[in-house]
Amino acid sequence: MTAQRPSPPAEPGSAAPYEQRVPPPDARGGTARNGGAPPHFPAPSQADIDEAIGAAHAQAAHAAPLDHPPRDFPPYRSSALRHPLASPLPLRDPEAVELTGPVFGVTDVTALDSDLTRRHHAEPLGERITVTGRVLDRRGHPVRGQLVEVWQANASGRYAHQLDQHPAPLDPHFTGSGRCLTDDEGRYAFTTIKPGAYPWRNHTNAWRPAHIHFSLFGDAFAQRLVTQMYFPGDPLFPYDPILGSVTDRAARERLVADYDHELSVPEWSLGYRWDIVLDDPAATWCEEGRA
Amino acid sequence: MTEPTRAAPAPAAMPLGPTPSQTVGPFYGYALPFAGGGDLVPAGHPEALTLHGYVFDGAGEPVPDALLEFWQADPAGSATGAPGSLRRDPVTGEAAGRDGVRFTGFARIPTDADGHWMIRTLAPGPHRPAAVPYLALLVFARGLLHHLYTRVHLPEHAEALAADPAFAALPPERLGTLLAVREAERRYRFDLRLQGEKETVFLDFPLEPHQPVAAPVPGAR
Numbered sequence: 001m002t003a004q005r006p007s008p009p010a011e012p013g014s015a016a017p018y019e020q021r022v023p024p025p026d027a028r029g030g031t032a033r034n035g036g037a038p039p040h041f042p043a044p045s046q047a048d049i050d051e052a053i054g055a056a057h058a059q060a061a062h063a064a065p066l067d068h069p070p071r072d073f074p075p076y077r078s079s080a081l082r083h084p085l086a087s088p089l090p091l092r093d094p095e096a097v098e099l100t101g102p103v104f105g106v107t108d109v110t111a112l113d114s115d116l117t118r119r120h121h122a123e124p125l126g127e128r129i130t131v132t133g134r135v136l137d138r139r140g141h142p143v144r145g146q147l148v149e150v151w152q153a154n155a156s157g158r159y160a161h162q163l164d165q166h167p168a169p170l171d172p173h174f175t176g177s178g179r180c181l182t183d184d185e186g187r188y189a190f191t192t193i194k195p196g197a198y199p200w201r202n203h204t205n206a207w208r209p210a211h212i213h214f215s216l217f218g219d220a221f222a223q224r225l226v227t228q229m230y231f232p233g234d235p236l237f238p239y240d241p242i243l244g245s246v247t248d249r250a251a252r253e254r255l256v257a258d259y260d261h262e263l264s265v266p267e268w269s270l271g272y273r274w275d276i277v278l279d280d281p282a283a284t285w286c287e288e289g290r291a
Numbered sequence: 292m293t294e295p296t297r298a299a300p301a302p303a304a305m306p307l308g309p310t311p312s313q314t315v316g317p318f319y320g321y322a323l324p325f326a327g328g329g330d331l332v333p334a335g336h337p338e339a340l341t342l343h344g345y346v347f348d349g350a351g352e353p354v355p356d357a358l359l360e361f362w363q364a365d366p367a368g369s370a371t372g373a374p375g376s377l378r379r380d381p382v383t384g385e386a387a388g389r390d391g392v393r394f395t396g397f398a399r400i401p402t403d404a405d406g407h408w409m410i411r412t413l414a415p416g417p418h419r420p421a422a423v424p425y426l427a428l429l430v431f432a433r434g435l436l437h438h439l440y441t442r443v444h445l446p447e448h449a450e451a452l453a454a455d456p457a458f459a460a461l462p463p464e465r466l467g468t469l470l471a472v473r474e475a476e477r478r479y480r481f482d483l484r485l486q487g488e489k490e491t492v493f494l495d496f497p498l499e500p501h502q503p504v505a506a507p508v509p510g511a512r
Contacts, residue, residue, distance in 0.1 A: 070436070071437055083435065084493050098427045108374060
C-alpha cells in the first residue's frame with residue numbers, strides 16, 4: 001500500500017459516480033472520494049461486501065430462482081436510492097405499444113462499426129479477440145436484423161470517458177464502442193481487444209472483473225436488455241457485487257462467455273462465444289399460436 | 292463449455308433461460324447516446340411538441356447519468372416505426388440525425404448534469420381504436436440493475452387514463468405520475484422519481500412461467 005502513484009485529478013463534486021475510480025490508499029473517508037458517503041462513514045470492506053453477497057445468495061437458494069437481479073441489492077451501494085419501493089404494475093395488454101419496437105437498418109450502422117480495432121489510425125494495444133453469438137428469444141427463435149451495441153474499457157482497464165480517472169493509460173487507438181445488426185440467424189460478431197479489470201469505489205479494494213457491456217433490442221420494446229458479458233475463469237467473480245446481484249447461480253453463469261477454439265483465428269485472434277436470450281413478454285407467446 | 296459447432300443450438304432445453312440484466316453503469320456515454328437522439332422531428336416542425344423533465348433519486352437529488360429511451364406510435368396510431376434513428380454519415384460514420392421525412396418513433400436521450408432531459412416529437416395517436424395514447428418510456432441508470440418501464444400520457448388524455456381498467460388499482464395521486472403537465476403551447480413536462488415520495492409508477496410486462504414448449508421449426512419465425 002506504499003507504492004507511489006499519481007493522485008487522480010480533482011473530482012467534479014458530490015455528483016461523482018460511485019463508479020469513479022478508487023482514491024489513493026491514504027484517502028479514507030472525509031471527502032467525496034469515498035463515493036459520496038458521509039465523512040464519518042468509511043467505505044465497506046471487501047469482507048463486508050462478501051458477507052452481504054453470500055447472505056443474498058443463501059436467501060435466494062430457498063426461493064424460486066430469479067432470472068434478473070433484484071433492483072434493491074445493498075452490496076451494490078449505488079442501488080440504494082435508485083430502486084423503486086413499489087412493485088411495478090403488471091400490464092397484460094396484448095396490443096400494448098411495448099409489444100412492438102423500434103426498427104433499425106442499413107442507415108443506422110456502417111460496416112466498420114463492428115470492428116473496434118479499426119476506428120483509429122493504428123491498432124489498439126491488447127489481446128485481439130472476436131466475440132460472436134446469437135440473439136434468441138426464449139423459444140430459440142433468432143432475433144433478426146436488430147441492433148446490438150457494445151462498449152468496454154481498454155486493455156489497461158480504462159474507459160475513454162472523462163469521468164474515468166483510473167490512473168491507467170488511455171489508448172489513443174481505442175475508443176471501445178461498436179454496433180452491428182443481427183443477421184437472419186440472429187448472429188452478431190465483434191472484433192475488439194480483451195478489456196482489462198479495473199478498480200471502482202463501491203467499497204475498499206473493489207475491482208470489476210473484465211466485461212463488455214451489451215445493449216440489445218428484440219422485436220418488442222418489452223424485450224429490451226442491457227447487460228454485461230464476462231470472460232470465463234475470471235478470479236474476480238466472487239468479489240463483484242454487480243455480477244453477484246444475479247442471485248441464481250445458473251442465471252449468473254449465463255453472463256459468462258465460452259472460450260471457443262474453433263472461433264480463434266490462427267496467428268490473429270482468440271474467439272469467444274456468447275449467446276443472448278431475451279425475455280418474451282407474455283402476450284407475444286400467444287401471438288399467432290406460436291407458443 | 293460450448294460445443295464447437297456452428298449449427299443452431301439444440302432445441303432440447305426450451306424455454307431458454309433469459310440472459311440477466313446488468314446495470315448500464317456510468318460509462319455508456321460514447322456508445323449509446325447519439326447526436327439528435329431526442330429529435331424525432333426537426334426543429335420548427337409545425338406539429339412538434341417538446342417533452343422534457345428531470346430524473347430524481349430517492350433523496351430528491353437529480354440523477355445526472357440516467358439514459359432514457361422512448362418508443363411511441365405516430366400521430367395516426369401506427370407503432371411500426373421506420374429505420375434511421377441512428378442514421379450515419381457514410382463518410383465520417385458520425386450520427387447524421389433523422390432524415391426529416393420518416394418518423395422512427397424511437398428516441399434516446401441521456402440526462403444532463405442537472406438531471407434534465409428533453410425530446411422533440413409528435414403527439415402519439417391511439418394504437419387501436421379508443422386506446423389512450425402514450426409514449427412508452429424506458430429508464431436506465433448507474434445503480435439501476437434492471438431497467439424500468441413507465442408511460443407518458445399527455446394531460447388532454449387524463450380522463451381517459453383514469454377510466455382505463457388497466458390502471459384501476461392506482462389511487463389518483465399515483466396515476467398522476469403517468470401524466471405530463473402542460474407548461475406552454477406545445478410544451479409538456481414529465482419528471483421521473485425513481486424512489487420515495489411521489490415515486491413514479493413503473494410497469495411490468497409479465498413473462499410466461501417456465502414451461503415446456505414445442506421445439507422451434509428451424510428457420511421459422
